[in-house]
Amino acid sequence: MTPLCELLEHIALGAGAAILDVYEAGPNVCYKEDHSPVTEADERAEAIILDRLAAAFPQIPVVAEEAVASGRIPDISSGYFFLVDPLDGTKEFINRRSDFTVNIALIQDSMPVAGIVYAPAQRCAYVADEGRAEKLLLDQSFNVEHRQTIRVRMRGAALxxxxxxxxxxxxxxxxxxxxxxxxxxxxxxxxxxxxxxxxxxxxxxxxxxxxxxxxxxxxxxxxxxxxxxxxxxxxxxxxxxxxxxxxxxxxxxxxxxxxxxxxxxxxxx
CATH class of the missing domain: 3.40.190.80 (D-Maltodextrin-Binding Protein; domain 2)
Known part of the structure; x- marks a missing residue:
């Protein structure tokens, strides 16, 4: 595990804990100008992610979904920035399904070079950095108990x-x-x-x-x-x-x- 992956895991797990608190209590739902739903879980998770990324990487701009919706768009002309979706699958979250995720990615020269997808309700995450991808399984206390390198499969007779x-x-x-x-x-x-x-x-x-x-x-x-x-x-x-x-x-x-x-x-x- 690289230092960047370790940090992304720490940030995503913190955001996921805030999301699950709202998930268990039941979210209040509002709608943005594009009619997409947003909850306090989106906002809490994004605040945690932005604070922790700023502390760790003050020189790297962050493009985050709710911040952009509020008109806060940083200068990304260097080609090096983070992309953040604090709660992807808000409709799944609202409908109490488990396939919603926390997403953080590092972009360099228009390409994603590292990232994490964390599904807190499923207690699993997927991380990538330096050309290596892993699946993480978490225990009941949301500590990582298993890491497995993952790889795509080759095409078979049917897709x-x-x-x-x-x-x-x-x-x-x-x-x-x-x-x-x-x-x-x-x-x-x-x-x-x-x-x-x-x-x-x-x-x-x-x-x-x-x-x-x-x-x-x-x-x-x-x-x-x-x-x-x-x-x-x-x-x-x-x-x-x-x-x-x-x-x-x-x-x-x-x-x-x-x-x-x-x-x-x-x-x-």
């Missing part, structure tokens, strides 16, 4: 897909048909990337709208495990996208996440 529970689409269905996918799992949040990274699935197509903080940590884990996230034209999904003509700052285009890149097919819509 297994993961798809968004809350954001399915006709384009997704068409992709699954076109790739002859007969087995797929619906799961919320960035855990979709992690299922690919640990060899439980082959492809995650996303034709709905996402933001960079939704994907960066999962992308980092998948990349370190041997997979890749690409746009529909096959080019790598990049980060730090501002001043976009066709969308807002930090918005992602449609993408496909692949475990085995030899399985990749270009899809045009």
């Amino acid at each position: 297994t897909a993961v798809a968004s529970r809350s954001h399915n689409s006709s384009e997704t269905e068409a992709f699954l048909v076109g790739q002859r996918v007969t087995d797929y799992t619906s799961v919320g949040s960035s855990l979709k990337f992690c299922l690919l990274a640990e060899g439980k699935a082959d492809v995650y197509p996303r034709f709905g709208r996402t933001m960079e903080w939704d994907t960066a940590a999962g992308d980092a884990v998948l990349k370190a495990a041997g997979g890749s996230v690409v746009r529909l034209d096959g080019s790598r999904l990049l980060y730090g996208k501002t001043r976009q003509d066709d969308d807002s700052d930090f918005a992602n285009p449609h993408f496909i996440a692949w475990a085995d890149m030899s399985a990749m097919a270009l899809v045009q819509y």
